Amino acid sequence: DVMVEYYGAPTPLNQVANVSxxxxxxxAIQPWDRTAINAIEKAIINSNLGFAPSNNGENIILNVPPLTEERRKELAKQAKGETEDTKIVIRNARQNGIKELKKLEGVSEDIIKDSEGSVQELTDKFSKICDEQLKNKEAEIMKV
Incomplete structure (x- = not known):
């Protein structure tokens, strides 16, 4: 989301340079137009990403600092939020599936109840997978 002031217009960084x-x-950021290197450097500083760019005249190098404990906790909290959002999507899909089952005509109630049970099993299975993935990701994030 870094916007570079390029010929008077705010332009995304990836449209004025090769980022690798x-x-x-x-x-490493290599501008396609060397005259834009100072504008890119200024945009990075103003973006408050916490990077100190170093400019060698042709490229800009950003050294990523190691994560602090506070930042690790923030990332773990964000991962938990994403997991909760995913579980909400799973539950909504379950509700939609059950609604569709109830709309079916000419199908016995036993088959609908069995199908609802299957939908619930899938919901539980994928919610459990989300929780496992979160546990693994939190361990990965908090690992120093």
Whole structure:
């Protein structure tokens, strides 16, 4: 979401430069137009991403600092929020499935009840998968 002031118009960074990741702790930005290097550097500083760009005249190098404990907790909280949003989508799909089952005509109530049970089993299965994935992701995020 870094916007660069490029010829008087705010332009996304990826439209004025090639952004690459040579290793896990470095981001390299190579502008297509070398005259835009100062504008890119200024945009990165103003974006409040916490990066200190270094400019060698042709490229901009961003060294990614190691995550602080506070940032790790914030990322874990964000992962939990995303998991909850996913579980809401799963529950909504269950409700829609049950509504559709109840609309069916000419099908016995036993078959509908069995199908509702199957829908609930799938809901439980995928909710459990979400919880497992969250547990793994939290462990990965909090690992120093």
């Amino acid at each position: 990741v040579p290793d896990a702790m470095t981001i």
